[in-house]
Amino acid sequence: MSLKRVGILTGGGDCPGLNAVIRGVTRSAIIGHEAEVIGIEQGFEGLIFDRHRKLTIAETKDILPLGGTILGTTNKGDPFQYRQFDKDGQLTTQDYSQRTIENLKRLDLDCLFVVGGDGTLRLGYKFFEMGFPVIGIPKTIDNDLAGTDYTFGYQTAVQVACDALDRLQTTGESHQRVMILEVMGRDAGWIALESGVSGGAHVILIPEIPYDLEKVLEKIRLRKEGGSPFSVIVVAEGAKEIGKDVITSATASTRLQGVAQLGGVGGYIAQQLSDRIDLEVRCTVLGHVQRGGTPLSFDRILGTRLGTQAVEAAAQGNLGTMVALRSQEIILIPLKSLAGITRKVPEDSQLVRTAESIGLCLGR
Ligand code: F6P
Numbered sequence: 001m002s003l004k005r006v007g008i009l010t011g012g013g014d015c016p017g018l019n020a021v022i023r024g025v026t027r028s029a030i031i032g033h034e035a036e037v038i039g040i041e042q043g044f045e046g047l048i049f050d051r052h053r054k055l056t057i058a059e060t061k062d063i064l065p066l067g068g069t070i071l072g073t074t075n076k077g078d079p080f081q082y083r084q085f086d087k088d089g090q091l092t093t094q095d096y097s098q099r100t101i102e103n104l105k106r107l108d109l110d111c112l113f114v115v116g117g118d119g120t121l122r123l124g125y126k127f128f129e130m131g132f133p134v135i136g137i138p139k140t141i142d143n144d145l146a147g148t149d150y151t152f153g154y155q156t157a158v159q160v161a162c163d164a165l166d167r168l169q170t171t172g173e174s175h176q177r178v179m180i181l182e183v184m185g186r187d188a189g190w191i192a193l194e195s196g197v198s199g200g201a202h203v204i205l206i207p208e209i210p211y212d213l214e215k216v217l218e219k220i221r222l223r224k225e226g227g228s229p230f231s232v233i234v235v236a237e238g239a240k241e242i243g244k245d246v247i248t249s250a251t252a253s254t255r256l257q258g259v260a261q262l263g264g265v266g267g268y269i270a271q272q273l274s275d276r277i278d279l280e281v282r283c284t285v286l287g288h289v290q291r292g293g294t295p296l297s298f299d300r301i302l303g304t305r306l307g308t309q310a311v312e313a314a315a316q317g318n319l320g321t322m323v324a325l326r327s328q329e330i331i332l333i334p335l336k337s338l339a340g341i342t343r344k345v346p347e348d349s350q351l352v353r354t355a356e357s358i359g360l361c362l363g364r
Contacts, residue, residue: 007052008039009044010115010116011043011044011073012120013073013075016067016291017139017299018068019295020303021306022039023307024306025310026056028307033311038053038107039052039053039055043073043120044120047100067293078258079123084256113307116136118144120139121138121335135318136338138323139153141157142190143190144187146338152302156294158194159296160290168232169232176280178233179231179284180284181266183195184286185207187207187344188343189208191236202231203220203231207238211241212363216273220273220277235266237262266284267283
């Protein structure tokens with residue numbers, strides 16, 4: 001299939017490596033196929049409001065080390081239920097799908113590359129089912145997408161969290177304190193687990209293994225009795241205590257997104273521990289620091305490979321698919337197969353067992 005005109009959008013939360021994908025798609029479509037490349041701005045919002053621009057090799061020059069996405073993104077741009085506040089401050093939901101379809105038809109793309117996490121990919125599949133040529137490219141720092149071994153952005157986020165743990169170790173040891181680091185990941189514990197193992201945390205709490213506070217206290221006490229009166233805990237934002245719910249908050253911006261914001265479990269545990277031990281406890285919430293900034297080379301390479309392979313898949317007519325990393329190779333899987341599946345840490349996975357075999361506490 002000859003590619004005359006392709007489009008690309010980045011949707012959902014940003015992550016390091018998005019610009020490598022945009023560059024990979026743009027360069028390979030132009031160099032390999034002499035195609036025109038259209039960059040849709042702010043995810044699906046750009047399709048609703050017809051905001052896009054032509055991408056050239058010159059425009060994607062020097063963007064590899066850049067964090068974020070040169071196209072912009074949003075996680076509240078669903079054309080089927082677009083949320084906004086009206087002039088009285090009331091939340092309204094509008095169906096903009098018809099105008100999105102008209103804008104898409106006018107763009108006349110041979111393929112739209114949809115770069116995003118589960119929500120964005122689900123939207124991409126919806127448009128594919130309506131007859132538009134779509135290929136998905138998986139993205140998220142959470143590494144929780146089904147079908148791919150890794151998502152780009154994840155390794156950078158883990159490294160940021162690992163660096164933070166290294167720093168918390170030294171100040172924690174100097175002051176003989178319990179230092180808690182809350183990291184992102186939504187309902188998956190990948191960032192907490194891998195940063196915890198690589199950053200030498202003594203306790204790792206992940207959503208997949210509800211924690212028993214007594215086990216955490218026991219670990220801290222044993223360390224103190226053994227001559228180490230400090231401990232470092234990494235906790236995933238989606239972690240929860242046995243029998244309790246995950247901690248969320250609902251702000252105006254989360255009402256716009258339609259999903260609750262996770263976070264606060266680090267502070268909750270700090271309070272629980274402070275009431276039970278005679279050590280000072282401090283909590284750091286790493287937040288969006290994990291999403292910003294320059295990508296590691298791993299994420300640049302993965303982004304470049306996924307972007308270029310997506311263009312090849314389009315040229316071969318393999319639409320309605322997602323490019324994925326499987327055992328070092330980029331493969332294609334049906335976009336359909338991803339629906340509603342979150343890839344979580346198996347609670348008996350080798351890395352969980354490795355962590356426990358070297359004496360780390362996983363709260364059980
Ligand atoms: O999915 C990526 C992620 O960073 C999650 O780890 C986190 O819960 C969420 O996005 C935060 O979203 P927002 O940017 O809307 O605060």
